[in-house]
Amino acid sequence: MPASDTTPGPQSDAEIPAYLDALGVPGLADIHVHFLPDRMLDKVWAYFDDAERNYGKAWPIHYRVSTEERLTIARRLGMRAIPALTYPHKAGMAEWLNDWNRDFAVANADVVHCGTLYAEPEASDYVPVALAAGARLFKVHVQVGGFAPDDPVLDPAWAAFAAARVPVVIHAGSQPLPGQHTGPDAIAKVLARFPDLGFVIAHMGMPEYDAFADLAEQYENVHLDTTMFATGYFDEPAIPAAYLARLGRLQHKIVLGSDFPNIPYAYARQLAGLAELDLGDDWMRSVLWSNGARLLGLSAATP
Template sequence: MRDADVPGWWRRLGLEGLVDVHVHFLPDQVMNAVWAYFDQASEHYGTAWPINYRTSVEERLKTLEALGVRAFPALVYPHKPGMAAWLNAWARDFASVTPGCVSSGTFFPEAGASAYVREALEAGTRIFKVHVQVGDYDPRDGELDDVWGQLAEAAVPVVVHCGSGPIPGRHTGPGPFGEVLRKHPSLTAVIAHLGMPEYVEHLALTSYPNVHLDTTMALTPFTEALMPFPRSLTSRLGDLQDRIVLGSDFPNIPYDYAVQLSALESLDLGDTWLRAVCWDNGTRLLGL
C-alpha cells in the first residue's frame, strides 16, 4: 500500500477516516533538534533513520489531511526542567488554530508540575505525553505523584514511552511505570510502541482497566528488523481489540505512513479489529 491508497483503505472499512493518537508537532527549534538527533541515528541506534516527512508545518498538515487523519494530538515532551509549561502553552495554541488537532500537554518531575498540569486540564487538554527515555527521569518521582493522581481522576489519557526501544534508558522497561500503575490503578495510560521491545510485559499491564497500547512503528519492516514482535502474541492483540489504538510517530518515521496500516492489516485480525484500532478506540480516548 502507498500513501495515495490510504483513503481507499479506510473507506473500504466503512470508516470516516483515521484517528492517530501518536503524532508530533513541536516548536520549530525543538523539532529541528529532534531531526538533528535522527540525522545521527546510525551512531545512536546502529541504523539510519531518515525522516520521511521532513517538510514544513503546512505541508505536514496537508499530508495528514490527504491521508484522512481526522484527529490527532501534537504530542510535545521535554528533555529537561523548565520546558513543559512552555510546551503546554504552545501545544494549546497550536491546537486552537489547527483543524483536527486535539490539545495535548506534557510534564517533567519538577516543582510546579502539579500546578501546570492542573492548569492544562482546566484549559481543556485532552491527552498528555511523557517520554521516560528522552526525559531520563523516574516516573515514580515524588514530584509526579499528584500529577498521576490528577490524570487518573480526570480520566485523561497519557501516552507513555516507557519501553526500552529503540535504546534503553535508566528508567525504561515495564517495572518503573508498572509501579506507577500499582499506585494509580485507574490511570488511563497508552503505552507507546506496543511497549517495544518488552512486548509481553507491557501487554500484561492491560490487567489494569484503563491501560491501552498504541501501534506506533510496531510491526513495520523497519522495527521488525530491530525488535521483532513475537507472532505468538498476535492473538493477544486480537483479544485486546478495545485497548489497541493507532499511533504512527508522524512525521518522524523512516517510511511511508501507509506502511503502518499495511503492518496492522497483515496481522489478519479482521476488519472489525481494524475499525476499532484505527477509529473507535482513538475517538473514545480523545473524547471526540
C-alpha cells in the same frame, strides 16, 4: 487463529482513503503524532540525521516539510483530529511547551490540545492548569526525559490525569534505546498507586511486549499504541503466535499510533503492517478508529 476477512492494507499513502472506505471507518484516530515548536523540531530532526551513530541504522525523516504541509498531509491521510505531542528533555521546559500546545490548538481547529510534563515539583501546578485550559492528551517520554515515572514528585500529576480521565501516551519501553528508567516495572508501580490512570503505552512497549500487555489486561484504562509496530523497522522477522493471539484478545485496548511525521518510511507502511497481522477487518476498525476515537472523544461527525 488468523482471520480470513482481512482487507489488504494500502501500499502507498494515496491508497489510504480508499482503504478506509473499504473498512467502513470515517478516518484515522492516530493518537501518536508530533508537532513541535520549529526550533525544537530542528533539533529533533538533527538527532535523527545522526541515527547511524545513535541507533545503528539510518532514520531519514519521510515528512520533512513545513508545519502547514504536514498538517495538510495529516488531513489527506484521514486523521480526523491531529495530536501535537511534545515532550521535554530537561526541567523547566514543560510549562512553555504546554503554552505552545495551547496556542497551536487554538490556531488549528482540528489539532488536539495536548500537554506534557517533567519530573519536577512544578508539574503539580502546571498540569492542572493545562487540564483546566482544555488539554485532552498528554505525552511523557521516559528515555528522553531521563526520569523515573514512579518518582513521587509526579504523584499529584498522575492523580490529576486519573481524576480527569485524560489519557497519557507514555514511551517507557526500552526500544529504540534503553534508558535508566525504561521498562515496565516503574509503570506497574505507578498503576498500583493510581489504577484508574489512562496510560497509552507507546510502541506497544517494545521490546517488553508481554510485560506491557500484562498491564493492559490488568488495568481497565491502559492501552497499547501501535507506533512502528509490525513495520519491520525494529520488530523481529516474525511476531510470536502467542503474542499475536494476545493482540486478538486485546482488540479493544490497541490504538493506532504512527510517530508521524518523524518516521523513516511512508505512513501507509504502518497500516499495511497491521493488516498483514491478519487479525481481521473488525480488529482493524477497532485499532484504526474506534479505540482512538473513544480516547480522543471523537465521533463519526468530527470535522
